[in-house]
Amino acid sequence: MTVPLSYYLVLSGIMFLTGVVGVLLRRNIIIILLSVELMLNATNINFVAFSQYFHNVAGQVFVFFTLTVAAAEVAVGLAIIIALYRTKSTINIDEFQLLKW
């Protein structure tokens, strides 16, 4: 028995919305980063599900690129957060008020 396409889409939709809400509501920058990852992984589910549905590999290839880009993004993001933590001793975005948000 195969899982129908719509199940995957609902799952990815829920994951994506969780990520969006997380970015908008959470105040800890690491949690925000994790929420962004959730959004990207929701996308990956879409790609893989569609790829299987269409029987073509373009979507799976796209997932590899997304994973790589996400890894690069996290590496740079964590470096920025560490540098910021050294000067501010906090990673709560409400405390970053030098520039008007």
Place this chain on the structure above:
Amino acid sequence: MSLYGTDLLALLPELIVVVTACVVIALDPITPASRRDLLAWLSVGALALCLGLTGWQISVENVRVSAFSDLVAIDAYARFWKILLYSVTGVTIVLSLPYLKAERIHLGEYYGFILLALSGMLVMVSAVDLLTIYLGTELMSISLYVMTGLNRSKPRSLEASAKYFVLGAFSSGILLYGISLLYGLAGSTKLASIAGAIGTRGTDDPLVLIATILIAVGFSFKLAAVPFHMWTPDVYQGAPTSITAFMAVASKAASFAAFIRVFVEGLGGLKADWSILFLIISILTLVLGNVVAIVQTNIKRMLAYSSIVHAGYVLVGFVAAGRGDGASGGTPGLASVMIYLAIYSFMTLGAFAVIGMLRKGGMEGEEIEDFAGLAKRQPLAAFLMLVFMASLAGIPPTAGFIAKFYVFMAAVEAGLAWLAAVALIFAAVSAYYYMRVVMVMYMRDPNPSSVAPPGLVTSPALSFVLACAVAGVILFGLFPNPLVSFALQSVLTFK
């Protein structure tokens, strides 16, 4: 396989840029600090080589070359943007040199990251597949996150970098979700197949609309259009001035290039829907950007709002392209967008170059008050700023007037005369805050209480570049024909 030989040849300028970036980063640790200028000149040399290469392609045969099984297509449209991006990057590097030294952040990898960001932009402008568009965007954005936070000793720079990173990653996530839905519709990420799938599925399919909206939101973040502009003032103010200039100009041009390609080539079937969406966004952008720019006291922040407003004008031209259905179709609209961005690039770079030159003691003088009495102490710098401000406001005979003229003409031709009228009213509003800077420079005496009177840091190369920018702003204002015909010729790709 010989197949890859021709593909690589088509991407030769991009390869030169990437290889130079790697060479610069590799040479950086073994270059003594006193010789770091050489890395900058190496980068400028590579850019000149690329400029020559692309210019030669345009003059010999300006035809579409597809490479890597249609992931990228180098056509007249892409070459127009490439020429613009090489020049803008070269100018940025030249204006960075004295600024970085004065700020004590003259690092070799700076040039490497600029070139990496440029290579991302070059991929964006020639990409015809959502995969390459996404990769190009990310390569550009990630390099820009790093460069924004380059001045690690300044908390403001780091804070700007963190904000840019969070909102940039968020917008990429939204864009990517839209891309995944489009893949689900078409079974392919190629713009041509997506256009075909939308043709067969019809335009009222809810999935098509959701995907379009998500992609529009993702791009609006990159373009800094209201209501997705919140990051712009903070990031522009916090980033080192040379990087602000680069972001305001190059990243905006490249984002618009990819944005137009996606919406015209891929989602052209939905013209009627997206032109209304961007109509609303452009009006919001013009209103909010102009009103908030008036109250700014920091000139970098003011120019950030100004860059938001200019994105609004460009969107007016883009909406005209979407609405235009006469014999000429969207051509005048798209050409006006390209003319506008080309002119905008040079006047904004010029303005940021003057800001970067201005020093107050050991600090950057970036409050508008710091410009008080500049005309008396540095008449030449004040005059340059006057020309750039007049051009940004769109006062004839500067190039800024020509840029606005073509956008408004395109809007009128597309039957959007009222939109042109609204844009014109806000152009008048914007003259207020640009002219305030001029007023402060020429009418006000320097603040006697300030500890150190502002001075200038400059270099012969920077003076040369500024002279070119000022000459360009005035010459394109008087003789716009070469630029206009170049844009019209480049936009024929979409016919």
